[in-house]
Amino acid sequence: MQLPPSVVCLVVLARFASGISGQISRQHEPRVETTYGLPLTVNTIYEGPVPTWNENLAVRTNGQILVTRLDSPVLELIDPAVENAVPVTVATFSSDYAGLLGITETNEDVFYVVAAAPFGSDFVKTSGNSSIFQIDMTQFAFDSATSKITGNATITKVVDMPDAGFLNGMTTIDPTAGLVFIADAYNGWVYSLDVTSGEYKIAIDDAKMKYLPSSITNLGVNGLKIRDNYLYFSNSGNPIFCRIPINTLGEPTGPSEIVADIRQVDDFVFRSDGVAFMCQNQIESLSAVSGSEVVLVAGSNTSTLLAGVTAGAFGRSEANSNILYLTTDGGLAIPVNGSVIVGGKIAWIDTEQFSGIGT
Ligand SMILES: *[C@@H]1O[C@H](CO)[C@@H](O)[C@H](O)[C@H]1NC(C)=O
Ligand SMILES: *[C@@H]1O[C@H](CO)[C@@H](O)[C@H](O)[C@H]1NC(C)=O
Ligand SMILES: *[C@@H]1O[C@H](CO)[C@@H](O)[C@H](O)[C@H]1NC(C)=O
Ligand SMILES: *[C@@H]1O[C@H](CO)[C@@H](O)[C@H](O)[C@H]1NC(C)=O
Secondary structure: OOOOHHHHHHHHHHHHHHOOOOOOOOOOOOEEOOOOOOOOOOEEEEEOOOOOOEEEEEEOOOOOEEEEEOOOOEEEEEOOOOOOOOOEEEEEOOOOOOEEEEEEEOOOOEEEEEEEOOEOOOOOEOOOOEEEEEEEOOOOEEEOOOOEEEEOOEEEEEEEEOOOOOEEEEEEEEOOOOEEEEEEOOOOEEEEEEOOOOOEEEEEOOHHHOOOOOOOOOOOEEEEEEEOOEEEEEEOOOOEEEEEEEOOOOOEOOOOEEEEEOOOOOOEEEOOOOOEEEEEHHHOEEEEEEOOEEEEEEEOOOOOOOOOEEEEEEOOOHHHOOEEEEEEOOOOOOOEOOOEOOOOEEEEEEOOOOOOOOO
16 A cells, blocks of 8 residues: 555654653663753744654755755745744655655755655665755745745755665765765664765764664664764664764774763754754753763653754854754654644754853
């Protein structure tokens, strides 16, 4: 039976959600702090209907936000500077794809996204190919006042990746060389891709990128970010946040190491000062990692405030470099209190008052 991707996805989500009884070893509860100006205030820019799975985001240099959807293969744009902003559709992909995941920029306004092949409840592909597409926004024009697109983005397939399991986070290794990383969460390894030639290979295959057999999800390595010649990565199915040294070609130059113990992380993002903000999708929480310390900064596992928080990105102008934009799935992965699902949202948090732990 060929269900529309959105239906398949919901079935997957329901099954994923029902697997809540599994245990993760080494569980660590983040410290709940009332100092350091916590919790931080969550401001909603837009909340979609149920179901809306906002999966990932990228901030353009002009401040507009590109949002990937996982419940349908759609790329949206929202302008947080506009009052009561509503997302507009930048691109709708073929129904050969179930949804979109990671997004990264190389040269200004040239982005790459993961388009996922249909997948089952175990995140194993059921047909087709996952692919990487280029989204060229350089000719895109949008009139915020009328919400009309007056110049389209150019969408080009870069490559099919028939051997990929479940592709997830992306990050740019070298914008000039057009080299990017793509996490394969199901297989627990990371590809490097030359976006010009379409050549790709498994660049890093590390034990810390695998999910634990006891995990409630078959997803390991998820978010990817490069900082000071290290690739940092989250793991959704192993409660560790890790890093591995790399060279400019994205090849490992030494062993991986654990940075902090933190569970059920989807994607994450660094603030310019090095504090990492971790989106704990399955426990509806946003935590910060400062050094090896973990502190809950917003949301909670009984609140819909950040239900199913998936990914974050900071503002790019001087004025909003501490503004953290977030996407959520509304609890589609794990409903709040086991049953409550709300619309996925795009939100922002001013993180400035949280300067880190012990400072
Ligand atoms: C998957 O991609 C490969 C390589 O481009 C291609 O040969 C194959 O036909 C594709 N399969 C499907 C089902 O689209
Ligand atoms: C953008 O693409 C859509 C869909 O193909 C089309 O209807 C629209 O006319 C295009 N807009 C512009 C400004 O080219
Ligand atoms: C979840 O359960 C807790 C404890 O019963 C309750 O305080 C909270 O309001 C519930 N949250 C939602 C979103 O229903
Ligand atoms: C929320 O987290 C607390 C602390 O870990 C736990 O005791 C509780 O069972 C969790 N509640 C839900 C609804 O997951």
